[in-house]
Amino acid sequence: MRVSIRKIANKQDEQVLIECVEETAEIKEIEAYIRSKGTEISGIGTERIMKQFHLTDVYYFEALDEKVFAYTLEDVYEIKMRLYEVEEMYAKYHFVRCSKSVVMNLMLLDSISPALNGRFFAHMKNGEKLMISRQYAQQIKQIVMGGNLG
Amino acid sequence: MNQKSKLSEIIVSFCISTTCIILLQGIMGMLFFPDELLPYDAFFTAPVFGALSELFGLVTWSKRELSVKEVIVRRLIHLLLIEGMVFGLNYLAGNIFTPMVSVILAVGVAVVFVTVYFVLWLLDRKSAKLFNQQLKQFQEMEKKKEMW
Numbered sequence: 001m002r003v004s005i006r007k008i009a010n011k012q013d014e015q016v017l018i019e020c021v022e023e024t025a026e027i028k029e030i031e032a033y034i035r036s037k038g039t040e041i042s043g044i045g046t047e048r049i050m051k052q053f054h055l056t057d058v059y060y061f062e063a064l065d066e067k068v069f070a071y072t073l074e075d076v077y078e079i080k081m082r083l084y085e086v087e088e089m090y091a092k093y094h095f096v097r098c099s100k101s102v103v104m105n106l107m108l109l110d111s112i113s114p115a116l117n118g119r120f121f122a123h124m125k126n127g128e129k130l131m132i133s134r135q136y137a138q139q140i141k142q143i144v145m146g147g148n149l150g
Numbered sequence: 151m152n153q154k155s156k157l158s159e160i161i162v163s164f165c166i167s168t169t170c171i172i173l174l175q176g177i178m179g180m181l182f183f184p185d186e187l188l189p190y191d192a193f194f195t196a197p198v199f200g201a202l203s204e205l206f207g208l209v210t211w212s213k214r215e216l217s218v219k220e221v222i223v224r225r226l227i228h229l230l231l232i233e234g235m236v237f238g239l240n241y242l243a244g245n246i247f248t249p250m251v252s253v254i255l256a257v258g259v260a261v262v263f264v265t266v267y268f269v270l271w272l273l274d275r276k277s278a279k280l281f282n283q284q285l286k287q288f289q290e291m292e293k294k295k296e297m298w
Contacts, residue, residue, distance in 0.1 A: 094292060100215060107289055111282045114274035117210070117221045118159065133215050138155055141277075145284045 039093065043070055043077025053077060055093055059124050060104040061086045073126050096140055098122055099133040106144065159270070160204055166269045168200035170262040178258060182251050199236065206231040229263050 008014065016034045020027050039055040057072045063083040070077045079086075086095065087103050094106040104122060112120045112132065120132040132140060175196060179186065209231065210224045236259050240247070247255060 106285075107292065109285060111285070112278045114271055114278050116218055117216065118270075118274065119215075120274070120278060135215075141281055144281060144288045 041070065041077075041079060043079040045075045045077050051075075051077065055090060056105075056107070058095075058105055059108045059126050059128065060098075060102055060130060061095070062103075063101045071128070096136075096143060098136050098140060099131055102130055104130055106140070160207075162273065163207070163266055163270060164197075164200050164204050167203050167262060167266045168196050170265050171196040171199050174258045174262055178251075178255060182254075199239075202235055203232050206235065225267070229260060232263060233259055 018027060018031060040052050041055055041058075042050055042052045045051045053070070053072055053075075058070045059073070060071050061079070061083060062069050062071065068079050068081055068083050068086060070079050081089075083101065083103060087097050090103070095103050096106055098104045104124070108125045110123045110125045112122055115121050115131065118134045118137070120137055122130040122132050124130065179188075206228055209227050210221070212220075212224075216224065233256055236255065237252070
């Protein structure tokens with residue numbers, strides 16, 4: 001496989017283009033690797049324009065009607081990834097699943113408070129309130145508190 | 151929620167409900183049956199009621215995440231099952247109550263029910279408070295790591 005790097009002027013126009021005859025498992029692996037490397041993501045904003053934004057600005061990802069959206073302070077972006085991919089790729093950037101349809105950024109979590117049935121509310125730093133399901137609450141506590149579980 | 155934490159929640163709930171049932175039995179006995187003496191086996195009624203209440207708590211469990219409305223409905227069913235169990239077992243044991251005692255007992259059972267959930271909520275609040283303290287430290291630490 002030939003590999004070439006072409007220098008360009010604008011940071012915003014940076015991209016990795018894979019030209020292949022068929023999307024084999026190997027190609028998909030390369031794609032997953034490239035996607036996992038960058039902390040900049042591109043998505044379609046509310047103005048229906050493709051934009052790039054920083055992963056660290058994302059409060060949470062939500063899956064709605066087979067689509068995945070990234071929520072930042074300014075905008076909501078539709079991204080071309082599955083929620084499980086988001087969960088796997090961005091776990092090292094402190095993103096963690098908090099319910100069946102939401103992966104939240106632990107670095108932008110302000111606090112939690114108890115809700116009904118062993119669930120918790122996640123109060124994000126932008127003022128939004130998310131639900132932490134029973135099944136994911138323990139995992140989140142484990143990440144943050146380590147061996148100091150309450 | 152893993153099996154271990156599910157089990158520990160059931161045990162905590164059982165202990166709280168048994169304590170509350172003993173208190174309810176003591177208060178009801180002192181108020182309405184002050185001259186009655188209880189045999190030793192009466193000590194087992196509270197844990198039995200507590201264990202059965204936990205068993206009926208199965209109606210509140212679900213594999214999928216329940217909505218707030220569903221949780222409330224299932225808890226009401228749970229309470230009705232407990233009320234039925236308390237009156238049913240008393241009836242089988244030959245304890246027939248006056249309407250006033252029945253109403254007070256029913257309210258007492260509901261108070262115990264609410265108290266158990268309230269105490270569980272307080273425990274969750276305590277664990278949330280500890281989590282929030284650790285969260286700030288976690289965020290600071292991770293920020294430092296990123297800077298290095």
